[in-house]
Amino acid sequence: MRRHRPEVLRTPVGIVGVTLLTVLVLLAVLAPLLWGDRATATNTGNMLAGPSPEHWAGTDNLGRDILFRTLVATRLSLVLTLVATTLGVGLGLLLGLAPLLLPQRLGRLVVAFVNVLLGFPSLLMVLFLAVILGVSTTSALLAIGIAIAPPFARLVHALGAGVTERDFVAAARIAGVPPARIMVRHVLPNVAEPLVVNATVTASSVLLAFGGLSFLGIGVQAPQYDWGRLMQDGLAIIYDNPLAALAPGIAFVLTGLAFNLTGEAAAGTFGAKSRSRMRWPAPASPRPGTRDDADLAADRDGLVLDVRDLAVTFPGPDGPIPPVRGVSIALRAGEAVGVVGESGSGKSMTALAVAQLVEEPGRVTAERLAFCATDLRSGRRAAHDALLGTSLAVVFQDPMTSLNPVLRVGTQLGEAARRHQGLTRRQASARAADRLRAVHLAEPERRLRQYPHEFSGGMRQRAMIAMGLMGTPRLIVADEPTTALDMTVQRQVLDVLQEVRREHGTALLLISHDVSVVSSVCDRVLVMYAGRIVEDLPSADLHTQARHPYTRALIGAVPDMTTDLDAPLATIAGQPVDPRHVPDGCAFAARCPLVTDRCRQEEPTLQAGPVGAVACWHVDDPIPAETEEVAVG
Numbered sequence: 244m245r246r247h248r249p250e251v252l253r254t255p256v257g258i259v260g261v262t263l264l265t266v267l268v269l270l271a272v273l274a275p276l277l278w279g280d281r282a283t284a285t286n287t288g289n290m291l292a293g294p295s296p297e298h299w300a301g302t303d304n305l306g307r308d309i310l311f312r313t314l315v316a317t318r319l320s321l322v323l324t325l326v327a328t329t330l331g332v333g334l335g336l337l338l339g340l341a342p343l344l345l346p347q348r349l350g351r352l353v354v355a356f357v358n359v360l361l362g363f364p365s366l367l368m369v370l371f372l373a374v375i376l377g378v379s380t381t382s383a384l385l386a387i388g389i390a391i392a393p394p395f396a397r398l399v400h401a402l403g404a405g406v407t408e409r410d411f412v413a414a415a416r417i418a419g420v421p422p423a424r425i426m427v428r429h430v431l432p433n434v435a436e437p438l439v440v441n442a443t444v445t446a447s448s449v450l451l452a453f454g455g456l457s458f459l460g461i462g463v464q465a466p467q468y469d470w471g472r473l474m475q476d477g478l479a480i481i482y483d484n485p486l487a488a489l490a491p492g493i494a495f496v497l498t499g500l501a502f503n504l505t506g507e508a509a510a511g512t513f514g515a516k517s518r519s520r521m522r523w524p525a526p527a528s529p530r531p532g533t534r535d536d537a538d539l540a541a542d543r544d545g546l547v548l549d550v551r552d553l554a555v556t557f558p559g560p561d562g563p564i565p566p567v568r569g570v571s572i573a574l575r576a577g578e579a580v581g582v583v584g585e586s587g588s589g590k591s592m593t594a595l596a597v598a599q600l601v602e603e604p605g606r607v608t609a610e611r612l613a614f615c616a617t618d619l620r621s622g623r624r625a626a627h628d629a630l631l632g633t634s635l636a637v638v639f640q641d642p643m644t645s646l647n648p649v650l651r652v653g654t655q656l657g658e659a660a661r662r663h664q665g666l667t668r669r670q671a672s673a674r675a676a677d678r679l680r681a682v683h684l685a686e687p688e689r690r691l692r693q694y695p696h697e698f699s700g701g702m703r704q705r706a707m708i709a710m711g712l713m714g715t716p717r718l719i720v721a722d723e724p725t726t727a728l729d730m731t732v733q734r735q736v737l738d739v740l741q742e743v744r745r746e747h748g749t750a751l752l753l754i755s756h757d758v759s760v761v762s763s764v765c766d767r768v769l770v771m772y773a774g775r776i777v778e779d780l781p782s783a784d785l786h787t788q789a790r791h792p793y794t795r796a797l798i799g800a801v802p803d804m805t806t807d808l809d810a811p812l813a814t815i816a817g818q819p820v821d822p823r824h825v826p827d828g829c830a831f832a833a834r835c836p837l838v839t840d841r842c843r844q845e846e847p848t849l850q851a852g853p854v855g856a857v858a859c860w861h862v863d864d865p866i867p868a869e870t871e872e873v874a875v876g
């Protein structure tokens with residue numbers, strides 16, 4: 244912030260806005276002290292006088308100096324504007340953030356309430372409330388504060404909802420950061436720019452609204468006076484002395500300008516900050532206290548992750564939509580399992596379900612869903628959050644959306660460690676530097692002070708892995724961690740994941756659409772199609788022993804050294820299944836070269852074979868050469 248402020252002050256908008264506002268604030272502080280007496284001094288011998296060297300803007304009906312009164316009224320006008328704006332903005336923030344923090348039904352009620360309030364025109368609401376609450380300065384203040392809250396609440400909600408869907412918020416949730424803190428630390432800073440602009444524009448409207456109420460006689464009451472009251476007085480004598488109304492009018496215009504221009508300048512500051520400082524998530528880190536229990540329990544059955552018959556459904560207009568249908572995964576310490584499949588096959592949804600990150604209205608069911616031998620389907624949610632926060636790390640596909648752009652990388656790395664391991668700021672920083680070193684980032688101390696935008700894509704991905712390693716995770720779920728990276732950096736990131744596995748015995752669930760990436764890193768490969776695992780086999784056997792026609796088509800679609808470069812790249816004919824319309828029988832039937840009537844009627848289940856398991860009625864049938872062309876090319 245400090246770095247950007249002078250730049251803003253160098254822009255004409257910033258200079259004019261800040262100068263005007265400074266003058267106004269100085270006037271608000273000094274004018275009542277310097278000219279308070281002269282503003283209230285009556286002179287019956289010089290009433291309703293026009294401009295003169297003694298009274299530059301003339302006098303009112305009691306002979307008081309209009310210019311001094313206008314200057315002195317700055318304090319009350321500004322204070323009332325600021326208090327009403329703060330009240331409205333504060334209420335708006337509460338109403339806007341509540342739906343994001345409360346359980347869904349309650350949140351919807353708040354949104355409906357705000358929508359009803361929005362149905363009333365603001366001015367009407369101000370007048371209505373001012374009359375209901377009685378004629379006084381406090382009533383006017385409350386009326387305006389309440390009236391401006393709903394539009395601000397809607398803005399906060401709309402902007403906040405956009406940010407809460409981003410990966411860095413999901414990662415902060417995994418790290419066990421409480422919802423209110425996520426809002427303050429991760430959501431609000433990312434929507435600060437439009438909120439600040441809106442708040443300052445709102446301040447000018449509040450200034451006018453207050454002036455309007457005072458002008459109508461239902462705002463500030465005598466003997467107090469603000470610019471609205473002065474305008475009312477001035478209007479009565481406007482033909483004798485136009486300056487009587489013009490002076491407070493000019494004050495209104497200049498103050499409105501000061502608010503708007505300063506808001507623009509402040510927005511520029513935030514904009515420069517958020518444009519240039521993209522941030523990312525704070526994945527999990529282990530807490531030594533919970534490690535022992537989890538270790539003991541996990542050792543009992545030897546599985547870090549034990550998922551059986553996992554299903555995810557979303558309500559749809561024509562019945563439930565099932566992106567994941569009966570997936571089973573078992574992962575031991577140090578084991579790496581890859582999940583491959585085309586886009587939409589349910590890979591990410593499976594990962595989200597494992598990390599307990601499927602959002603409402605999604606429903607997750609499973610015969611067993613155990614992480615470190617703890618059943619995540621029963622027991623206290625807080626205990627699960629603590630376990631996931633300490634033993635599970637999630638690396639998302641796009642580190643740019645996964646990192647919070649307005650926090651330094653070091654702050655984000657340290658957040659989970661300070662929370663879960665009770666480290667001090669200095670200890671967390673030292674650990675973060677150590678972790679960055681572990682993922683082969685040079686000059687880690689300098690890197691920690693940088694913002695995510697100052698990292699390259701590969702560095703960000705490695706920093707994210709480092710974040711997951713702030714503790715000692717039992718499982719890393721990496722969802723397309725290298726998709727956005729070039730081959731060299733992709734290799735470096737995969738190497739780091741391998742190293743972590745080797746050194747810490749961490750299990751890895753690697754999700755990718757790239758068969759070659761998965762087979763080079765993982766021990767086993769799970770092939771997903773239409774929300775189901777259709778084949779499960781060791782990576783080493785993938786190219787020679789794959790038996791499902793879909794797996795074979797996926798492998799055939801990967802170019803290798805023998806691929807004819809003049810021929811079009813192989814693709815799998817037809818479209819993946821839309822989870823809204825999963826067909827009866829085998830979901831791959833419509834695209835399968837081996838399809839028979841049985842496939843269209845009966846869905847095959849995963850059956851163990853010589854090297855793995857496969858769900859197909861025709862595992863032993865060769866794919867005819869001419870149909871292979873059709874299916875794969």
Ligand SMILES: Nc1ncnc2c1ncn2[C@@H]1O[C@H](COP(=O)(O)OP(=O)(O)OP(=O)(O)O)[C@@H](O)[C@H]1O
Binds near residue numbers: 566586587588605756
């Ligand atoms: N909120 C939702 N409501 C209904 N369907 C959803 C919802 N979110 C995701 N889906 C559907 O779930 C299916 C599986 O999505 P998922 O993100 O798991 O696919 P994927 O295999 O990871 O694909 P990609 O490689 O493109 O990320 C998709 O068809 C998607 O449209």
